[in-house]
Amino acid sequence: MTVRVQAAPFDYGAECARFAAGVAGAGAVVTFAGVVRDNDAGTLKRMVIEHYPAMTEKALTAIVGQARARWPLCDCLIIHRYGALVPGEMIMMVATAARHRAAAFGAAEFLMDYLKSRAPFWKREITSDGGAAWVESRSEDEGALRRWN
Amino acid sequence: MTVRVQAAPFDYGAECARFAAGVAGAGAVVTFAGVVRDNDAGTLKRMVIEHYPAMTEKALTAIVGQARARWPLCDCLIIHRYGALVPGEMIMMVATAARHRAAAFGAAEFLMDYLKSRAPFWKREITSDGGAAWVESRSEDEGALRRWN
Amino acid sequence: MLDVLYFAWVRERIGLPGERVETGAATVRALVAELSATDARHAAAFADISALRVAVDQELTDFDAPLAGAREVAFFPPMTGG
């Protein structure tokens, strides 16, 4: 079980390969990667992610603990970046491994739903015209959490 | 949209990286990989996958078409092997990319549910004591399909 | 003339990967009845069709599917891909 919070980019393909190579007994490996998407106008210059350092790893580790209590996981991984990113860059990834696919998919979706609304990250979008705006939380994201209760 | 059916192993990390690098406009990338799992007794020598060549790509392409009709996907990929594999080797992978995570997860799970029960592959397990048995379909897999109706 | 293909344990039980048959069967079910009458191996393979799946011209279908114009029929157990 690995949780990493970092400013530096990560090598998605290498992380996927390393994760899959390290799980013994798993029949199913699921990964999710979140990518900075340009805005509809095509004017996103960069996304800046702020976080609450003293809380972040603690929150992510707690989320992983909840996932492990719900599903029999062979392993799981969360990598989340902070700082300035440009469109196309990966913000974060999760990976889960389990004997069967239902657990691997369930845990990956659960981790994502919790990361979206319960991990202390805030995104700010800077556009090429100099504008800057905090990304608002989406009501769907809050709704997505309810399915796990 | 890519469908590949092959006897040769594939490089999972490289496929993940290439897939993610090739999708424009996606905010979410999901991958699933299926791995040959040893049996409970630890005696699995190899898994041999038979398929129906004239039908396989046709069936997989049809499954991809159904996924695209249901979810707005930026891209998707299926790689499925046939022939002899040993425990720990990857049998197959799917990857999906979409603007939002719900579509990427939904499509990946849908593709997996259809691949499990509707793509013409049959698995045979050879154990170290010389035994050989066809893997039986699981009733959960048939049940999993029903959620998409 | 119809190409009839067998996969997995259906292939093993019949002892052939496939055969070319001359048939006037109107449906898959009628074809199964004809094939079952061939010999004990075919009879054993088709004893319980609820354990079988069928594709006509590489499309999954059911045992009541018509065979008019069909060129290839395949019988196999439930699939175990993924």
Added chain:
Amino acid sequence: MLDVLYFAWVRERIGLPGERVETGAATVRALVAELSATDARHAAAFADISALRVAVDQELTDFDAPLAGAREVAFFPPMTGG
């Protein structure tokens, strides 16, 4: 003494990443009332607490949470991770 931290637009609106406050507030809600009385910037940031989230000692909680023994309280908008 309590460390009070601000993130995202709460930090911008107050104009500080955090401050050390001397308080006898028994709950988060009472602390918010004290902080709001500081100046116009604090009052603006805390005008609508339904738009805010709070963590006490790095654990998400609600505005009725007690502050006895707490060392750090953080205020921020709904999180947008992932």
